[in-house]
Amino acid sequence: MPLLTDKTAIVTGGSSGIGRAIALKFAAEGANVVIADTVEQPIEGGESTVELIRSAGGAAVYIRTDISxxxxxxxxxxxTVTQFGRLDVMVNNAAIYTSTNLIDTTPEQWQRVIGVNLTGFFYCSKRAVIQMLAQAPVNDVRGRIINLSSQHGMVACPGDFPYSVSKGGIVQMTRQIAVDHADDLIVCNAIAPGKIITGKPGVANDPGALDYSHRRTPWPRLGHPNDVAGAALFLASDMASYVTGINLMVDGGWMAG
Incomplete structure (x- = not known):
């Protein structure tokens, strides 16, 4: 039996990369999936996430959304609730970065990164919890929030000031929501990816950065979006009903080394 049959999930930033992999995984496990992103076409090219899900027989819609x-x-x-009746899983994945240090980060860059990565997660979590409080529990859970944090929320990434600060805030936001809403039967966890190879342009896929990540990661390969999607599936499913407030590392052992 699929793990997410009759569940409805929103995946922010679901058009590309990790969000796309999570959306596809959820749909393959029976979920209705809402892709919330500022653009529908994937960075990687090819069919949109919604088109891929529908062509495989799943249920998906795209809703253009700026989470800030x-x-x-x-x-x-x-x-989402109008179309599918309830909201079971909110995946907060959408994020932006500037790759600037403290001195080089402009107030506008700071406000934009924090506006999406931290305030956006606050907005999505708050609105999700409002909805979840209004719906009946299923298997003793009213709903689940999954926040995408980062290893850079625990250790500093040189020259990536606003992004790392936002990710550290997400880790604490996750704990706070989990504790504050445990009595409401709302589960909240985070996933902290290590080096994941996506179609994202820029310094993340610079050969020097990739070489450093290979040397720094104990596992003999770097991560794929599907590695993160598997962790998200676990946290979205009934297998993880007594797991709340954690920051699950998906990093090939980076933080253990």
């Missing part, structure tokens, strides 16, 4: 805008997030959750 409360009204957009409010509309996203409202439209």
């Amino acid at each position: 805008d409360w009204s957009a997030v409010d509309g996203l959750v409202g439209a």
